[in-house]
Amino acid sequence: MAFEELGPTFVKLGQVLATRPDLIPVEFVEEFKKLHDQVSPLPFSEIKRVLESQYGSTLDEIFAEINPVPLGSASIAQVHRAKLRDGSDVVVKVQRPGIERIIADDISILYYLAELLQKYVKETRIFNPIGIVDEFFRTLELETNFVIEANNIRRFIENFKDDTEVKIPHVYIELTGPRVLVLEFLKGIPLSQAAALEQEGVDRQTVMKAGLRAYFKQVFKDGLFHGDLHAGNLFILPGSRIGLIDFGIVGRL
Structure with missing residues (x-):
């Protein structure tokens, strides 16, 4: 899908559009729904680097095992099943490397497009395109921490x-940081x-x-x-x- 190729910000935008059949044709809604859990996964080597940077130690010191095959791969993060050294089954949510810079660049493009719409397409002013991008950006900021x-x-x-x-x-606060979240496996x-x-x-x-x-x-x-x-x-x-x-x-x- 083209939105996936454009990057995580546009994937999130597609997910929002998937909930708005009042704005876009139903066939587009069905395609955008696929973005919830079908984003191409990152190689585990990249995930491992993020984890070891977060913890300042090797994975063996934190986890008894971690499955390199992800449970899911979304626009902002990838999720892996793991087992802690005490035997607890957990899921590890790892933020995609460089995601904040990518989002900042993409949001700049969206602001530019919103300004053009608001200025030259009078019919869109009632929807407040710039305000929509403002709210979208605030949501992404929260999701990346x-x-x-x-x-x-x-x-x-x-x-x-x-x-x-x-x-x-249950959330394992001692193993959680801005880029890594460790939760009980359900x-x-x-x-x-x-x-x-x-x-x-x-x-x-x-x-x-x-x-x-x-x-x-x-x-x-x-x-x-x-x-x-x-x-x-x-x-x-x-x-x-x-x-x-x-x-x-x-x-x-």
Whole structure:
């Protein structure tokens, strides 16, 4: 896909457009949806360099093992399964090298295009193109600092500590930094894998009701809600419990 070739900023932009069938044709929406989990992975050698730079030590000193084949590869980060030296199963989210510089360059291009639209295409002024780029840039800034995401997760853990229907993964703060996030591995089936859920006999109605209760709790009680709830960020765990991941984008009320 051309957006993938343009780089991470445009991949994120495509992901945003995937949620806006009111703005673009449905066939484009279906293509943009593929950007959620189909970004080409980086070689593990590059991931290893980021990790060893973060920790100031070799991987063997931190992990008992780490799978070089990623669980997922997104526009900003790549995720690998690993095992800590104490035997804990974890996932390691590693930021793509040089991502901040790439985003800064791409945002400059988007600002230039937004200014042209606002100046020469009067019909677009009602949408405030420059304001849209402003908000998009702020979102990307938050997503590229994993300490912020770790703190978001800790808030969600506290909010759902007594909830038997929702599971928030434990965050290993001592192993987390701006470019690396280490979380408890949730063993479940992504909501996006409908066939696998059906094979396991998951009751969709039960899951849907639990999901709605969780979302209403976030919005109306906690005032803190997950801002990127697509099917790839929801897992169905044993007992039809819902697991949430990817807290880079949250909303506050």
